[in-house]
Amino acid sequence: MTVDDVRVMILNGPNLGRLGVREPEIYGHASMADLEREGAGWGSALGLQVEVRQTDDESELVGWLHEAVDTRAHVVLNPAAFTHYSYALRDAAAQVTSSGLLLVEVHLSNPAARESFRHYSVVAGIATGTVAGFGFDSYRLALEAVKNKI
Numbered sequence: 001m002t003v004d005d006v007r008v009m010i011l012n013g014p015n016l017g018r019l020g021v022r023e024p025e026i027y028g029h030a031s032m033a034d035l036e037r038e039g040a041g042w043g044s045a046l047g048l049q050v051e052v053r054q055t056d057d058e059s060e061l062v063g064w065l066h067e068a069v070d071t072r073a074h075v076v077l078n079p080a081a082f083t084h085y086s087y088a089l090r091d092a093a094a095q096v097t098s099s100g101l102l103l104v105e106v107h108l109s110n111p112a113a114r115e116s117f118r119h120y121s122v123v124a125g126i127a128t129g130t131v132a133g134f135g136f137d138s139y140r141l142a143l144e145a146v147k148n149k150i
């Protein structure tokens with residue numbers, strides 16, 4: 001398997017489709033379409049096949065994590081608000097890492113520096129690692145971490 005065969009799914013949870021218009025002072029002015037474009041560019045620079053998806057639907061996100069396991073794709077996951085309470089998402093994400101794939105939890109903002117309900121992540125304990133607080137760079141750094149670890 002060459003590095004070009006390595007697939008990475010960048011999966012995004014609820015309200016991240018509103019990037020650009022949603023609280024730009026926290027999340028910035030760039031949109032999900034911008035992330036799709038940037039993600040493809042970072043992927044080709046790193047020799048990774050990158051696909052960016054976003055959903056507001058917990059069951060769809062769970063299904064995408066199952067798909068990652070079944071098709072052997074690494075995952076960069078911004079679970080958004082699900083980070084803080086979705087045990088279903090956590091259990092699906094655990095299947096990714098327990099099957100030997102990498103899962104990097106990412107956040108645009110630094111949840112630890114925000115409201116207390118954002119301080120706890122149900123996903124962090126089963127993730128390969130976490131990158132938070134760097135805006136779109138969180139995703140780029142996560143892809144670099146995947147590239148360096150495979």
Ligand code: DQA
Binds near residue numbers: 016079107111
């Ligand atoms: C977020 C942080 C979460 O607390 C929040 O619910 C989000 C976005 C981030 O990327 O900073 O929707 O995951």
